[in-house]
Amino acid sequence: QKEVEQDPGPLSVPEGAIVSLNCTYSNSAFQYFMWYRQYSRKGPELLMYTYSSGNKEDGRFTAQVDKSSKYISLFIRDSQPSDSATYLCAMRDNDYKLSFGAGTTVTVRA
Amino acid sequence: GAVVSQHPSWVICKSGTSVKIECRSLDFQATTMFWYRQFPKQSLMLMATSNEGSKATYEQGVEKDKFLINHASLTLSTLTVTSAHPEDSSFYICSAYGASTRNEQFFGPGTRLTVL
Numbered sequence: 001q002k003e004v005e006q007d008p009g010p011l012s013v014p015e016g017a018i019v020s021l022n023c024t025y026s027n028s029a030f031q032y033f034m035w036y037r038q039y040s041r042k043g044p045e046l047l048m049y050t051y052s053s054g055n056k057e058d059g060r061f062t063a064q065v066d067k068s069s070k071y072i073s074l075f076i077r078d079s080q081p082s083d084s085a086t087y088l089c090a091m092r093d094n095d096y097k098l099s100f101g102a103g104t105t106v107t108v109r110a
Numbered sequence: 111g112a113v114v115s116q117h118p119s120w121v122i123c124k125s126g127t128s129v130k131i132e133c134r135s136l137d138f139q140a141t142t143m144f145w146y147r148q149f150p151k152q153s154l155m156l157m158a159t160s161n162e163g164s165k166a167t168y169e170q171g172v173e174k175d176k177f178l179i180n181h182a183s184l185t186l187s188t189l190t191v192t193s194a195h196p197e198d199s200s201f202y203i204c205s206a207y208g209a210s211t212r213n214e215q216f217f218g219p220g221t222r223l224t225v226l
Contacts, residue, residue: 034214043114043220046216098144100153
């Protein structure tokens, strides 16, 4: 079993729809949870960063962490074609080494 | 956000040759840099952790004599792929963090290596 599970998709939605992404994990020591966006042939870009359980909102993006269920989510409201990318969840404990999910490829259709 | 650069952005080399990839933190001092490898449609796999002034720590299954890492300054780490073979063809990405990044990692744009 992988330490971090993420459905690779692909996920295709019409412009304006809500994109819902999620990951599950097995290591209860993880305390820091991140979502990265990666465009083709580019390095990952940090989107959201959450410590422990709870919700965090930044513009059209909302990140949720439920440590009791070992489940994290990212929601993108009013999706735009420019949101088309691969979204990677990542998490770590105090060791600073990140464990990544497989990434979900999202296409927002105009 | 903090900026990390990589050079070159892509490289093609012949089998058996060595290739050096540079990772630089442009606007902060990086106490630690990480090197990842990413195959097509797969996630990032950590290869090694590099702390300034000390030897790199390699992940299980990564050959340290094949992937030489040097972190000689707080703004530069290099990865040298020695005696490259076609199976080493991949997308290599570095990340860096330091006190000013609140210890969160920022990623470089990646280097695409193709070994013929």
